[in-house]
Amino acid sequence: MFHGTITEELTSHEEWSHYNENIREDQKDFVFVKFNGLHLKSMENLQSCISLRVCVVSNNFITDIHPLQSCIKLIKLDLHGNQIKSLPDTKFWSGLKNLKLLYLHDNGFAKLKNICVLSACPNLIALTMFDCPVSLKKGYRHVLVNSIWPLKALDHHVISDEEIIQNWHLPERFKACNHRLFFNFCPTLRKVIGFFRVSF
Template sequence: MDSLKAHWAYLLNCSQSLILDHGYWTSEGEKDPKDIVMVRLSSLLLKSLDQIGSCRALRICILADNFLTTIEALMACTHLVKLDLKGNQIIQLPDASYWSHLKELQLLYLHDNNISTWNNIKGLSGCLNLTALTLYDTPLSLKKNFRHCLVNSIWSLKALDNFVISDEEIIQNWSLPFQFKAMKQHFCVNLYPSTKLNSFETEMKAVYKIISEINRIQAIYSPTLIIQRWIRGHLIRKSLGLCSTKKHKASVKPFINHSSENEQEPSQSQKTKKEDTDDNHDLPKEKNTEIKRLHVNLNTLMQTIYPEVLLKIAETFDSQQDIEVPYNTPECRSLKSEVQISTFDQGTTKYWL
C-alpha cells in the first residue's frame, strides 16, 4: 500500500500551464486556454482533469495512456468532436445527462480501459450524435451479446470496434446473404489509425475521412438504405412528372368531313377536335420514350435485387403497425420490432428497434 501511494505521488494533475504547453490554436496571437481547439496530453501520467474545463472551444482532446479514472471535467467542453481516452483506468462513465451536453461528439475511444459491466457505459445513450465507438480490450467486450446491446442502445452509432454496424445486428433473428452479413471484411473500417503529431486541420480531416468511410460502407452494404434510396428516387421522379402512369389517350371519335373537296378552311368541329387532341398529347415523343424506359428499369431493379431481402422487409412492415422515429441513421433503423436482449448483469430487457 505504501508503494502504491509513493507511485501515486508521481502522477500529475492537468494544470493550466500543462494545457498551454500542449495546446493548439487556429490563429496566432495571445495564447488563451479558452481559444484552444486541440490538446495532446498523451502519456503524461495524468490522474485528473481539473483545468480542462477552461478550454471552452476544444474540439479534439487526446488523453490516451494516462491514469485517469473520472472525466466529468470535460462536460464544459461542449464543442468536442473527437475524444481519445484509450489506455486509462476508467471504470465508470458519467450518466446520460452528462453526455447530452456533448452534442457534437462523433468519435469516442474507450478501448483498453477497465470497463466491465453494462451499467458502466449505459450513459452513452445520451450522446445524440456519436458515430463511432471503440471498447475492445475491455472486460465488457468479452460479454455475450455485447455488440447487440450497444448498437440497440446508442441510436446514432454507426461503427463499433473497427466494424460498421450492419442491419443484421440491428434487427434480431434477421439472416441476410453473405454480402450483408455482420462483421465481414467489407464492413471493416480503421477507427483508430496511428497518427503522428499532426496539426489541428490534419486531425479534423482525419475525423471527416473516418466518418465518410463509414457512410460509404453503409450506403453499399445496408439493404434498408438501398431500398429506401430506390423508393425515394422513384418518388422524386414521380413528383417531377417523369414517372406518370397515366396514359394520354384521345377520346374524340373519328371526324368525318362532309365538306367539299375544294374547301380550304377547316370547319369548327375540326378545330375543336384538334384542340382536344393537342391537350391529350402535350408530351413530346422523346419524353414518352424516356418514361417507358424508366418504368422498364425500375421493374428490372425490383425483380433482380435479393428476393429474400425484399420478402423479409415486406414481412417486417406487414407485421408492425407503428413506426417510431428512425435511429442510428436518419434513414436506417426505420423498422420497429420488440426484441428480447440478454443483458450482461441481469435478466432480459426489452429494446425497441
C-alpha cells in the same frame, strides 16, 4: 531583511496568480489538445477549455472524466489506455451534442449498463470498447448497437443492419463483423486532423 523576503514572496505570488489567470484565459481558445502517455491522473486543467474540439488524453492514469462536461464543442475524444471503470451519467453525455468519435478501448469497463449511458450522446457515430472487460460479455455488441442509436461503427466494424433488425438474416457479406465491414476509424493523428478540416 525579513520584510524584504515577505515582499518578494507576495510579488511572486501575485505574478504567479496573474500567470495562471492568463493561462486559463488562453485555454478558452484551445481547439486541440494532446496529452498522450504523460502519467496524468486528473483532467481538471481542461475544465476551462470550452472551445475544445479534439481531445487526446490517451495512455495515462485517468479515472474520472467529469471535468470535460464544460467542453461541449468536442467532436473527437480519445481516452483509450487509461484506468476508467465508469462513465458519467446521461446528463453529461447529452451535453456533448457535437461528439462523433469516442475512443474508450483498453480501459477497465466491466458493466454493460454503465456503457449504455452513451445512448444520450445524440450524434455519436463511432465508438471503441475493445480490450475492456465488458467487450468479453455475451451480447456486448448487440446491446450497445441497439442502445446507442446514432452509432455507425463499433470497435473494428461498421454496424450491419442484421445487428439492428432481430432475426433478419442477410447474405454473408452483410453479416455482423464480416471482414468486408472492417473499418479502421482509429487512423494516425495526422490523418484524423485532415479529416476534420475537410468534413467539419
